[in-house]
Amino acid sequence: MIMDSSTWMELKERYEKRQTLYWENLHVGMEFVPYTYIVTEEIAENVIQVTGNTNHLYSNYFLKPDGKRLCPLGCAVIYSRLSYLGEQYQPPAGGILANMSLKFKKPLCVGDIITSYAKVVSKEEGKGRKYFTLHIHSIDHNNEQVSEMEMTGIWPR
16 A cells, blocks of 8 residues: 655656556456555645636635535545556556546545555457456545546557
């Protein structure tokens, strides 16, 4: 398990140094190293800026009764991508996201510790293309499910 409290720029620099994941290395049932991170103020603010989601629920003016700040649910989805790329891989250039299904199970707050798990659930070739599907689920530090994502990609030619 990787616990990450890196800045966005540190993550980007490390990402660019990773090895490429090849089709031959991908197999059904393959599980990637779980990715754990803390939802920080910086992560929340970056997701708000990137998505343009300025809902007042995510401001410091609206806090939960326990004093925690809510975060956009996109924090779980964006960072869950790291669960299959992790510290080891980067996808080959030219891949296409063909389909994505998201389910949000509970709100996220600044300070939550999230662990995302990814598994290859299908890999097939058809019509001259290579398709793969990943199932990713994320839990918080209370072992409660935060989000679930299934995504299908088309491998680059």
